[in-house]
Amino acid sequence: MTIEEAKNIKLEDYLHSLGYNPVKRQGMNLWYKSPFREEADASFKVNTEINKWYDFGLGKGGNILTLASVLYCSESLPYILHQIEEQAPHICPVSFSFQKQSPTEPSFQRMEVKSLESPVLLSYLRERGINTELAKRECCEVHFENNGKHYYAVGFPNVRGGYEIRNKYFKGCIAPKDISHIRHTNRQNEVCYVFEGFMDYLSFLTLRLDSCPQYPEFDKQDYMVLNSVSNVSKALYPLGNYLRIHCFFDNDRAGMEAILQIRKEYGSTINIRDASHLYSGCKDLNEYLCKRNPLREKKFIQTSVPKKSKGRSL
Template identity: 60%
Template sequence: MTTQEAKKIRIADYLQSLGYIPAKQQGKSLWYKSPFREETEASFKVNTELNQWYDFGTGKGGNIISLAQELYGSDYVPYLLGKIAEQAPHVRPVSFSFRQQASEPSFQHLEVGELTHPALLRYLQERGINTALAQAECKELHFVHNGKPYFAIGFPNVAGGYEVRNRFFKGCIAPKDISHIQQSGELREKCLVFEGMTDYLSFLTLRMKNCPTMPNLDGQDYVILNSVSNVTKAIDVLHGYERIHCLLDNDEAGRKAYWELAGEFAGHIRDFSQNYNGYKDLNDYLCGKRQNLTVNPPLRTIVKPKKKGLGL
């Protein structure tokens, strides 16, 4: 995808594909609750005529490239174009009307149940993920999106929303937020941080493969960002942990997210992405999909991997 091709995508349609819907409409402007933070009043505006956005909370705005820069925490244009291209198959033209949007939300008739559909389990298996582990962590969602019925894997977050995945669809059911998985009512000493649900499920699969005879492997809590734009929300939750281990992506957005966390938790945080250096993320490491990364390797604390597992 080129820059010009990306700029032809309507920002409102792109936000819709990610699960963000406007709270109100004023003429040519659509107002959203900002995708960059939690808020009660909509302060994020999209001008549908100019195809430009502006966030009054940060004073930033621009085109779809600058939006992706904020969403994915990177200013490396080839990386941003790749992220937009990944989402492009899920972008559908939407005729927004505040009256219509108020009465007909993006995701309708949501039904939440146990994860059992063979197609969804097969999708997980193709990603190398243990389906029994995924069934314990995820739900099966059935819903209507833009007038069409869908079913997908749903990964719950702390605000009551879901990350939504199947072979053909990637998005979220708002509100978008982090996921915080605690093993007990009190915070454990250690917390592991992942970028997305697939990375988290890949970690659980790898851990089970490397330690199949250990009766109790849940010695720590987990935070899943569900987007690098949620780092600020994660910071609030991570206060109180003595040790924070990050297993983020080996790309510019992952490095930026790590350094943002490291600036807050210096002395308590370690980076474990070097343990799968040469792979974009934990799922690629699980599947053996080594990549030639287009950015330089991160200059972070290097943790020497053990012969098996991730050295945790």
Template identity: 70%
Template sequence: MDIQTAKQIRIADFLYSLGYSPVKQQGINLWYKSPLREETEPSFKINTERNQWYDFAIGKGGNIIALAQELYCSDYVPYLLQKIEEQTPRIRPVSFSFGRQSFSEPSFQQLDIVPLVSPALLAYLQERGINTALAKRECREAHFINNGKRYFAIAFPNISGGYEIRNRYFKGCIAPKEISRIRQSGEPRSACYVFEGFMDYLSFLTLRLESCPQYPDFDRQDYMVLNSVTNVSKALYPLGSYERIHCFFDNDRAGMEALRQIRKEYNSTRYIRDASHIYSGCKDLNEYLQKQTATKKQAQSIRLKTPPNKPGGFRL
């Protein structure tokens, strides 16, 4: 098989042969839960007219060869063509049908942003190890109607007036989608700590507070939250004002790609630190925090159950 022959294969048919079907259709676009990673909301799009794909979470796309490069973790074209050819017997033209969907109505109606006070939302944050006092300071609470149903969720503001929203069952964005930037008052800071999502940002603040509750040093540097690795290009210009950039990205391909883009832009003129080694073995900083919290609770439980002044016991 040569390159031109491979390009004649519809990407939708190729993915279907691999076991991936679209979740919905918008005009000429098919939307999938990405075949390149685990996700709950579809962010992988195929333009059926151009036969091109784009993954919004990693900011990459292209033709079927580019997709095979991501799927098989190789840039050796003969090998990629071989893998596509091996799949060819299972590739059959397919059509997808979806129920009638309306995309003209706004996703969020009767939006109301209030202080974060909901016991259910605070309990959810506690389950994820987040200090709720910090969360109340950094976040708000959104009340809205979506598809005729009323919801409430944690709301984290971005620089353009939009919000990242999340509760135990829902994760989304109130447009516009943008980065969030937390700048300290006074003299400009020389360092910026960068996070993929606001849960990781809140996890960092929680970990720092626990390590030094009297002097947490929150104001020693500025902070930036991408709110999606697809926003990394929007972060490049403001990051140029810092001498040191500390990146707390997920331990996955998308996180590594975001770090690579920042290094490509500033590696020769800025100190770029990959801080993901701190939570090596965990998907992200919040997972690391949750494991730390579980370990502490287990230790406290053992301490309470062990009689005092006995061999191996703990004094309260």
């Protein structure tokens, strides 16, 4: 994708493909709740005439390239264009009816959450190398309507009641967007494994279960899924409760910058490990899973299983 091709994409269509819809219109301006943080009132504006945005809370704005730069925490133009191009198949022109929409209404209508049972969705997960029994435990099936059309996808809940949603043809979220934190309230773990997206989290569980089925402790670990590296700032406070953090981010600049941000916050007090070398040569952990090699998997499990500390099994 070229710079001009990216700039020709309407911002409202791009935001809609990511799961963000405006809450009101004022002339040529569409107002959104900011995709960068939690807020009660909309402070993110898109001018549809000049196709530019401005976030009043951030004090920053620009075109689709600057928006993607903030969303993906990267200033690398090739990476930003790649991310926009990956989302491009899901971008289609949309129209919004504000007469029937209020700031408190969800982006999607008639949403129904049920157990993950769809053969189509389970087949999609198997294509991604995911153990479907694990997926049934960790995920759900979300049905919803948008512009009068019915959709369904694999859903992964976050801490604020929103969902990351995926199917073979769609990648987005049902707001509010936030991190997912999987922890065990009956024990205080010292270690947290952090992933960029939930497909990487499911890939990790699949690798560990397939390569070490006798190992019971993976079910007792604490995990965190950012659901986008743009959420790393939301993860900093809860990560402060751990002594060791293992980061399984993408092998790209955005992943590196996310780890740097965590190290900047806690580098002197918490042992922070970049585990991306375990799947070097692959974009992310799911690609590593899909290209699985028994010898590499054995090494992966040996180095990713936490060591036991005195008096506590991790």
